[in-house]
Amino acid sequence: MIIEKVNEPIKLKDDLLKFVFGVYQSTNGAYPALEWAEKKPEPNDFEGFKKIYEPFLEFRLTKEFDELYVAKDNNNIIGTVALVYNLKGKEVWWVPEELREKNIGLIEFFMVDEKYRGKRIGSKLLTFAIKRLKELGKEIYIVTFPHLPAYQYYLKKGFQKVMDYKEFVILKFKNS
Ligand SMILES: CC(C)(COP(=O)(O)OP(=O)(O)OC[C@H]1O[C@@H](n2cnc3c(N)ncnc32)[C@H](O)[C@@H]1OP(=O)(O)O)[C@@H](O)C(=O)NCCC(=O)NCCS
16 A cells, blocks of 8 residues: 555546545445535435535545545555645635634545555554644644544544534644
């Protein structure tokens, strides 16, 4: 497994769409939450998923992420993580106003292919993301959902809940 920086994220759009759909299927539609959709597609409905998620993915790849990394095995994407730390002017509705003023870095788009879960690939990606944001001198935050297993995972990994916000829960890395 290698972790690779993606230099032109939009070029990976189609591969990432498939990868994220795999995560959507494997979580039975829990993640991505598609919380803005009036009616969520069934977990096996790729076309329905694409219709709702593709424009959002495009926004993330072109306007939101400051850095995107993928974990690869035999040239296949098996994991992802993105860093967001230039928040000015970004339409990140999941980040509370008071945090946008601070010198923060967010860990986003954190996923591992179902077939590869439980092999510490997530741990490696998370450690990598934390180290990078520390280098940049950022306070490290994650926005997630209270019902996801990932929430408990983050608590185990040294994150603490700092607040509830809309349907989200905001976590901060303790030593940042
Ligand atoms: C959260 C996620 C990225 C973790 O990735 P991962 O590669 O499975 O993580 P790791 O292997 O490092 O750790 C998995 C932990 O769960 C436990 N685990 C064991 N078997 C597991 C399995 N089959 N699947 C998942 N977790 C398992 C391990 O004990 C480990 O805990 P530890 O760190 O205390 O040892 C992954 O579960 C995922 O993609 N989830 C769906 C997407 C999601 O919810 N993303 C977060 C959105 S905010």
